[in-house]
Amino acid sequence: MQQYKGWDEFHSKPVEQKIPLFRKEGEIFDVLYAQQFTRAELEYLFLIADRIRNISKTRNGMRFLGSLLDDKRAMLFFVQPSTRTFLSFQNACHILGMKTSEIRDASTSSEVKGESTEDMIRTFSSYVDLIIVRHYNEGFAEKAAWALNTHASRPVSVINGGSGKDQHPTQALLDIYTLERAFRNIGGINGKKIAMVGDLNRGRTVRSLCQLLSLYEDVEFFFVAPEKFAMRGDILDALKTKNIKYTLTEDFQSVIPKADAIYSTRLQDEYDIEAESNAIDYTHFYFKEEYLSMLGKNSVILHPFPRRNEIAVAVDKDPRALYWKQARNGMWVRMALILKLFGRENEAFNFA
Amino acid sequence: MQQYKGWDEFHSKPVEQKIPLFRKEGEIFDVLYAQQFTRAELEYLFLIADRIRNISKTRNGMRFLGSLLDDKRAMLFFVQPSTRTFLSFQNACHILGMKTSEIRDASTSSEVKGESTEDMIRTFSSYVDLIIVRHYNEGFAEKAAWALNTHASRPVSVINGGSGKDQHPTQALLDIYTLERAFRNIGGINGKKIAMVGDLNRGRTVRSLCQLLSLYEDVEFFFVAPEKFAMRGDILDALKTKNIKYTLTEDFQSVIPKADAIYSTRLQDEYDIEAESNAIDYTHFYFKEEYLSMLGKNSVILHPFPRRNEIAVAVDKDPRALYWKQARNGMWVRMALILKLFGRENEAFNFA
């Protein structure tokens, strides 16, 4: 990365150009964008996650998992409010035996004393072996990884736990892991029809998930959104380039019978500039209990949570409602990812 | 709990009717109300606490304790400010080898994104094995346990670490454990005279403790409080029903020579609506150094802390002042409770 004058120049480059720089010895070292993963890498992660999940079922297995990274320490730098992602990562670390440190309030940090981001992150890297960041600024995680790779002598991986409106790659990993498990016995993700529903313009999870789903064959998308919050052009262009079929629509009900998976999302009104969400009747994008009868018997419903009213609580009991399993899958897939970053997944495979 | 339409309906039922629903396979599963414990259950908890305390005295013993729940994780959801209860629970978990996650600031939680309490708690239960809650809303812990028992597939216990003005059952456990140890060689709690002193109307600890003391025989109460903050009628009615003697008085000094235990509490002025505490001369309810000479030689002084000036610091050195031991007892009895919830207390009894 030495050829760039600074992060601003680096940041302006296309993601594809940056991806190789966040690999070491052929392997992903920093986890910043959903696009970093090849399909083989995804499938390997899911294999590790399955293995960990299996080992975790006994007390002895839990103790074994707790020995895998008991010499390592992680830091969670989560200055954007988050409960779910924070807990998921922290407990993933804890199960693997890692000790964790957390900064959750920027005002307790040295930022107030005028330190540069580069210095701050490099300082963190003095104390821990892994840095997980969630920040309201787009690109913050990339900047952190860039700073460490450019300056620091001690190699420390950075994982993006969500940055601004842009990327949330580990959410995409858990989403696709959930889909892969759901479709495992019915042909896998290839050829499936995925409906993404809601505020697709500002929901970073759907953006990242689209990128990962593009790695599979003959996947088809329905983007069900109010016109004002339709899927953004950059994603649509990328799909076009790859000859992936998609349909834009506001008519949720017509899509339900055709979809193998419904991926429901909430209105991201925290990004409103002038209360534009108020002009939308979002109830059109709610999954109501009566829709269950329209849904295919092998189809599934996902939601990245938190949920407001996008899916009726009565739907929770239906076996096709996978969103609670999906939440827990986040912990397993994050464990798989962390174990892989430290190159210790073989120990899990070798566990008797 | 399926017969109730929702938590609001469930919550309105009398505690006695709800208690059985928080047991599983005959054992307490969620710890919500002081009234849940039978006397036999209390005594068993104290036996476990004694055993743990004993094991903890050696380094080898501490390591053994640290192996008892090293495959488990707890979450402390403490959005009402608390240092003491938080530290006591967290260190209890840590001694038993549990990893802990904490949410201490509601603004870092998904509550801000419009998630329901039920969804939030169920999400927590995806990542951990035990949820300890402290909340400013009466009934919050009950609602959490209700939500998990009604909806979640993964059984996760909830412990109430204090909710609103209502219940603080583990405080009552440590109080009564302290009394039990104090009176162990002089006939036990049966027949003892307990003076509760101060703001008895708004102090949830005295309410919970009264309920537990009612399980013993011939206990007698002195409720020493300013008229405005006298013990509430619901507790008095419950005592009457059980034929338990009590006296209401404002005259602290007359009670001291008669009491086997003085349980002193501070003014709960954080619950003032229109500064009603200002009208009270609370110094009448202070235990002054010179009162020590009036106190029986086997009598004891307790205080749930934090203390302002309710007990003179000079009293601390007197061997009858048990409030510092009482604080530490909280850690032991919470360890006993947690170990019991996971059904692993036998391992402690079997430790050589």
Added chain:
Amino acid sequence: MQQYKGWDEFHSKPVEQKIPLFRKEGEIFDVLYAQQFTRAELEYLFLIADRIRNISKTRNGMRFLGSLLDDKRAMLFFVQPSTRTFLSFQNACHILGMKTSEIRDASTSSEVKGESTEDMIRTFSSYVDLIIVRHYNEGFAEKAAWALNTHASRPVSVINGGSGKDQHPTQALLDIYTLERAFRNIGGINGKKIAMVGDLNRGRTVRSLCQLLSLYEDVEFFFVAPEKFAMRGDILDALKTKNIKYTLTEDFQSVIPKADAIYSTRLQDEYDIEAESNAIDYTHFYFKEEYLSMLGKNSVILHPFPRRNEIAVAVDKDPRALYWKQARNGMWVRMALILKLFGRENEAFNFA
């Protein structure tokens, strides 16, 4: 300490008179002032730190370190914002196997309920084995240690992690450890010329470091500061008494060629009363890239961080720039200190 009426009287005594009271059985028990350490004690700490650093290089070694204090618990009471010192201490504890509890926001603590500092600290000591405090009030750590030694039955050490403008003894330890390592093969610290640069009046780290450097022979100081923020008279008087040479100057460039170590510090403008920092041109005290050519080839550059612009980022790559190593040294030396407080350093020396 029983001879003092209260902490206020105790606090007013000279440090030298107080030092013996914070030792137990001949060893330092509470770490409050830089002046507490003898030179022999410093050198022993550095020996332990070297040993720990060495053991940490293997996974097996890390696991061994994690067993040294796995029966102990620390509390970090850090109500003054701090990232660096907090993380350094917390990870030091974690590597040694200690579980940690943290209070980082005074509003979550019992302070709000009107509890005395003495009661609050004594409560903490009920749950943990070590208390590390950082507070905006000068003397807070001393008061905490004083309270525990005067009142509590359970001996719990207090470490001062920075209090007000006054003391930051563990920062001084890591600074001098860094110097000791830098000069180890060129005669040690004895006879070295140390330039301290910047806001020397309000920087507590330079004050503590001066006191430790005074333990070495023939050390000479250059105090390079704007007149308004020159080193305070109390330190200068102490140096005079010990016949230690020093020079006061505002001319940074003239000092660079003569110095064996440059200790750069930032403007402490958070202590401004009426924006007095604005009147200073602090750029005179910046270490610019071109100064590297004026610096001796065995000389070194330190900075306690956070940095604003006191040292050009381009300087970081120079092998004489030790400030990043210095940050990490903080973790090692704090581990050494904690291990020594618990008297378990021999186990590290005996590790094969």
